[in-house]
Amino acid sequence: MARIIVDEKVCKGCSMCVNACPLKIIALAKDKLNSKGYHPAKLIDPDKCVGCAACATMCPDTAITVEK
Template sequence: MTVSLGTLVIDTEACKGCELCIDACPPDVLRMTTDIVNERGYRYPQLLPGCIACKACTAICPDFVFQVYRYEQPQQHGEAAE
């Protein structure tokens, strides 16, 4: 089971694919797309379950593509959540 404390909105069209957010993410829940690119031809991050709303991605992103939202109650994902 995975627990998320928040979620992200990612402006994928503004992303330049620098991947700084991937290394900065403590719970390791950001992954770069492999076969999808934005209109400018860059790969961009996708969010997996488990965001802790720490805002490390917003602090490191040079293009300000992230908006972080914290849930009022933790969200559970996986078998135990069903």
């Protein structure tokens, strides 16, 4: 099963991955801030991730890794 891993220390909460995800299963963590004060992205429904890597491709900070 595929999944994404977000490096929360690097993520700036820009939402590009949220918009790029065709399944709409990525959101910004509104209940959490990273050390830089940003809401990092998180996978909200891991069972639906197909590992398409659209999120990782769009991430300007390469904060997302896709595992298949």
